[in-house]
Amino acid sequence: MSRSTNPPQKNLPLGVLCGAGAGALWGLVFLAPELARDFPPLDLAAGRYLAYGLIALSLIGTRLPVLCRRLHRRDWHGLFWLSFFGNSFYYVMLSMAVQKGGIALTSLVIGFMPVAVTIIGSRDKDAPPFLKLAPSLFFCVIGAFCIGWQALFPAGQTATMGASSLAGLLCACAALASWTGFAVGNSRALARLDHVSSHEWNLLTGLVTGAQALVMLPLALLFDPTTHALSAWGRFATVSIGVAVIASLCGNALWNRMSRLLPLTLTGQMILFETLFALLYGFVWDQRLPRPLEIAxxxxxxxxxxCCVAAHRKPAMKPLDNTLS
Structure with missing residues (x-):
């Protein structure tokens, strides 16, 4: 039986590497609604997280009773809401946003997530002064506008937003608020629960999310009366299992590891890697090269x-200089 160790010390290079890896895996989530477009978002969420829960249950095995004894009622309550806002609700909103508004529009809105998380994290004791974070937030906002400009105004023309695009925008905003709450709450939960490893927390999240998927499954079947072909079900199962393993299991593991290595103000910036890789995968899917605004x-x-990494490095040098002087 493995025992949890003390949380690791802050490590910017390793934390950034874990954040980039999580973004590379999570970026594939934006393609999942396109790969299984025959199925509505509720089906996609139920399939993905049911697979995630079953895989987590098989991996956690006999350690589950031990982990249950380590957690208090407050921890389970927090785990439920983190699983809901970070997985179940978020993925339904994200899938609806992609299907109704497109990948670019969804990426634009999700691209503002680092700004929200960084602003919230700037109140923490170990956070750099807000003025040092301002250049990073500025580049983030400009980059997000560049991502979505051509989606909102194709070919430089002023286009009115249709009902479908408006619905996609609203769903993307709901996903933005949902995952911002998860990123902040999950980071602080991991900081508090030093007796639970990041891998164990990931598996517990999978179990709770899988239980929520069991509730979603009857609703998904009820609201999807369409008769799907056998080949469509096979593609749906492949996409669900693939996203569960790649994004939920492996991506979440890297993100949890990163959350213990980086302060919250820098954690928010790591979400940009998901946006970056989602765009790269979108270019491959569309079989085209990035346009000038996308390169920008x-x-x-x-x-x-x-800029955000630099803002976090400078304060760390001051105590060392004082001890040497």
Whole structure:
């Protein structure tokens, strides 16, 4: 039986690497609604998280009773809401946003997530002064606008937003608020629960999310009266299991590891990697090269992350200089 160790010390390089890895895996989530477009978002969420829960149950095995004894009622209550807002509700809103508004529009809205998380994290005791974070937030906002400009105004023309695009925008905003709450709450839960490893927390999240998927499953079947072909069900199962393993299991594991290595103000910036990789996968899916504004967005995203890392490095040097002087 493995025992949890003390939380690791802050490690910016390793934390950024874990954040980039999580973003690379999570970016594939934006393609899932396109790969299984025959199925509505509720079906996609139920299938993905049911697979996630079953995989987590098989991996956690006999450790579950031990972990149950380590957690208090407050921890289980928090785990329920983190699973709901970070997985179940978020993925339904994200899938609806992609199907109704498109990948680019959804990426634009989700691209503002680092701003929200960084602003919330700037109140923490170990956070750099807000003025040092301002350049990073500026580049993040400019990059997000570059990402979605061509989606909202194709070919430089002023286009009115249709009902479908408006619905996609509203769903994307709901996903933005949902996952912002998860990112903040999950980071603080991991900081508090030093007797539970990040891997164990990921598996527990999978169990709770899988239980929520059992509730979603009857609703998904009820609101989807369409008769799907056998080949469509096979594709749906493949997408659900693939996203569960790649994004939920592996991506969440990297994110939890990163959350213990980085302060919350820098954690928010790591979400930009999901946006970056989602766009890259979107270009491959559309079989085209990025346009000038999209290339500019890449540069702004990189600048945003680098500025945020620099803002966190400088305060760490001051105590060392004082001890040497």
């Amino acid at each position: 967005s890449f540069l702004f995203i990189v600048a945003s992350v680098l």
